[in-house]
Amino acid sequence: MLQSRSSTFKMMQNEVQADRQISSFPKPYRSDATPYSGIDFDPYVKESCCSSTSLVAGLTIAKVIILGDVAVGKTSLVNRFCHEIFDSNYKATIGVDFEVEQFNILKVPFNLQIWDTAGQERFKSIASSYYRRAHAVIITFDMTNAISLSHCYEWKREAMLVNNKYVHIFLVGTKRDILTSPKAFSEMESRGMKVAAELGAELWCVSSRTGERVTEMFHRVAALTFNSTFPRGDERMKQVALGGNLMPFKNPSKMSHQKCVSCT
Ligand SMILES: Nc1nc2c(ncn2[C@@H]2O[C@H](COP(=O)(O)OP(=O)(O)OP(=O)(O)O)[C@@H](O)[C@H]2O)c(=O)[nH]1
Ligand SMILES: [Mg+2]
Numbered sequence: 348m349l350q351s352r353s354s355t356f357k358m359m360q361n362e363v364q365a366d367r368q369i370s371s372f373p374k375p376y377r378s379d380a381t382p383y384s385g386i387d388f389d390p391y392v393k394e395s396c397c398s399s400t401s402l403v404a405g406l407t408i409a410k411v412i413i414l415g416d417v418a419v420g421k422t423s424l425v426n427r428f429c430h431e432i433f434d435s436n437y438k439a440t441i442g443v444d445f446e447v448e449q450f451n452i453l454k455v456p457f458n459l460q461i462w463d464t465a466g467q468e469r470f471k472s473i474a475s476s477y478y479r480r481a482h483a484v485i486i487t488f489d490m491t492n493a494i495s496l497s498h499c500y501e502w503k504r505e506a507m508l509v510n511n512k513y514v515h516i517f518l519v520g521t522k523r524d525i526l527t528s529p530k531a532f533s534e535m536e537s538r539g540m541k542v543a544a545e546l547g548a549e550l551w552c553v554s555s556r557t558g559e560r561v562t563e564m565f566h567r568v569a570a571l572t573f574n575s576t577f578p579r580g581d582e583r584m585k586q587v588a589l590g591g592n593l594m595p596f597k598n599p600s601k602m603s604h605q606k607c608v609s610c611t
Pocket of ligand 1: 415416417418419420421422423424434435436437438439440441464465466467521522523524525553554555556557
């Protein structure tokens with residue numbers, strides 16, 4: 348069931364939480380487990396955002412889809428990040444849900460539209476119709492369930508059927524709090540690193556129960572997609588001419604959008 352529990356009100360108020368301000372480029376989980384080797388924003392992006400004389404054609408929106416086996420913890424990940432809550436009871440996602448999280452990146456408003464999909468087979472056809480036009484794909488597996496890791500190849504294959512090769516891919520191991528033995532944790536992390544390398548994905552190991560690494564992971568997703576979707580050259584001029592309402596992809600939701608802002 349598609350239901351928006353989004354931060355529309357916050358957006359209308361133009362309020363951005365303190366922990367959604369990104370002023371420096373977030374680091375990966377491990378520098379040896381990412382294909383995204385850049386250590387800073389693109390110089391053009393930085394200059395455009397930080398120049399006091401430059402008008403920035405924002406608001407930009409990036410679409411992120413979260414995929415993975417049933418009950419690996421996709422919804423819990425979103426609830427931890429967007430609402431700072433964790434529920435130990437399992438409630439299956441029916442189809443898809445989405446959230447919109449508002450950031451300020453280099454002082455420019457930026458929204459992450461986060462699509463939480465159902466892992467249950469019977470909802471797959473509904474969920475997969477929302478995969479297209481993603482800027483980032485978060486493929487999740489349960490760190491206590493090796494089979495869920497082996498299924499990540501198939502999740503990536505399905506996402507790539509309707510997305511282009513420029514999409515950012517993340518492989519996220521969930522429930523790291525359950526792996527209390529350091530040996531068990533590092534064994535699973537190594538397996539995750541191997542799969543991540545084969546998928547061309549950036550690895551993260553997180554816990555929605557404790558919140559460990561959840562915010563860092565989403566900040567990384569936000570920064571990488573902001574950097575890659577930032578309008579450049581002709582595209583930017585076109586957006587300014589149109590009044591600065593920048594939409595790099597067709598928005599599937601009925602969210603209202605803010606108009607042009609100036610970078611201060
Ligand atoms: N200990 C622990 N349990 C977790 C964590 N994340 C999720 N869970 C539990 O795992 C179960 C499934 O979590 P969900 O987030 O609903 O899983 P899902 O991937 O959204 O499942 P579907 O919507 O059916 O695809 C729930 O009982 C959660 O409480 C975690 O980080 N640690
Ligand atoms: Mg769910």
